[in-house]
Amino acid sequence: MSDDSPGDRSTKPPMLVLLESLAFYRNARVGLVVGTVLAVLLYAVRFLELLGPVIDTRDYPLFGPDVWFVLLAFVLAATFALLVAVALTVAEAARGARDVSKESGR
Secondary structure (H helix, E strand, C coil), rough: CCCCCCHCCCCCCHHHHHHHHHHHHHHHHHHHHHHHHHHHHHHHHHHHHCCCCCCCCCCCCCHHHHHHHHHHHHHHHHHHHHHHCCCCCEEEHHHHHHHHHHHHHC
């Protein structure tokens, strides 16, 4: 939660208040880092041939296989970043709902 005063909070759009209360921007940054690290590690495994040599029995249009695997790594990073951000945001929403239900139960 942010340290904004109640008067300052009323001037913000409701969607921005919701995103801040769910720590969405922090979750998006964490997801971006995790997705990038995963994609770089998997690309390094392929590029450095850590699991053995790659058998090139396929023709790659326009570019070589390295460019296509870089593009694939970008898609993997973006998808995994979104998955992590959504999972963290849902966990934050569940935690917030649990805290609200505990407060209303008192």
